[in-house]
Amino acid sequence: EAGVAQSPRYKIIEKRQSVAFWCNPISGHATLYWYQQILGQGPKLLIQFQNNGVVDDSQLPKDRFSAERLKGVDSTLKIQPAKLEDSAVYLCASSNTDYYGYTFGSGTRLTVV
Amino acid sequence: AQSVTQLGSHVSVSEGALVLLRCNYSSSVPPYLFWYVQYPNQGLQLLLKYTSAATLVKGINGFEAEFKKSETSFHLTKPSAHMSDAAEYFCAVSRSSASKIIFGSGTRLSIRP
Numbered sequence: 001e002a003g004v005a006q007s008p009r010y011k012i013i014e015k016r017q018s019v020a021f022w023c024n025p026i027s028g029h030a031t032l033y034w035y036q037q038i039l040g041q042g043p044k045l046l047i048q049f050q051n052n053g054v055v056d057d058s059q060l061p062k063d064r065f066s067a068e069r070l071k072g073v074d075s076t077l078k079i080q081p082a083k084l085e086d087s088a089v090y091l092c093a094s095s096n097t098d099y100y101g102y103t104f105g106s107g108t109r110l111t112v113v
Numbered sequence: 114a115q116s117v118t119q120l121g122s123h124v125s126v127s128e129g130a131l132v133l134l135r136c137n138y139s140s141s142v143p144p145y146l147f148w149y150v151q152y153p154n155q156g157l158q159l160l161l162k163y164t165s166a167a168t169l170v171k172g173i174n175g176f177e178a179e180f181k182k183s184e185t186s187f188h189l190t191k192p193s194a195h196m197s198d199a200a201e202y203f204c205a206v207s208r209s210s211a212s213k214i215i216f217g218s219g220t221r222l223s224i225r226p
Binding site: 040 | 149156159214216218
């Protein structure tokens, strides 16, 4: 079984620029999550999708962050414009409804300079 | 609201010694509890999970954790540490299989030769 795929692995941008991350979950997994992990901290949920609908985006800074999951499969997370404090690892995860616990991708490390 | 508290941001043990990583949870409903491990520059890997079955849960790589409701704890142990166990460990809690997972701040485990 293929894992959760994320790209790119690393990204360096200047503040006020825009950036997009891509995630391809495990085939058949209806639920997809985006987490932000700042250095030295635990992951924090940004948004949860069930198929292509948003379940929870209460922690998503909607003035600059956006996410979509077209056709209930792949997902894209965008930041525009980026701030220095957005420097973090962005983790994507997916799960089935009858499986307790996610499968995580390797993440995208974003550095904003 | 649910939360987890990991006691000790950094734990150092000698190779072959007992590993004990502490986690206490807060939950208004019966929780589902997890331990994840993160190696440098990688995503999170599920070590083990408690889903209201047996209170002693065995995971991968020789780790186990015991759910103690009276103490609201879910400590992670391993009888004999190996150099390859050096990593960041996260305790996490969820309400159900379809709910988001909330992570603790993590404990970095170092192994002394």
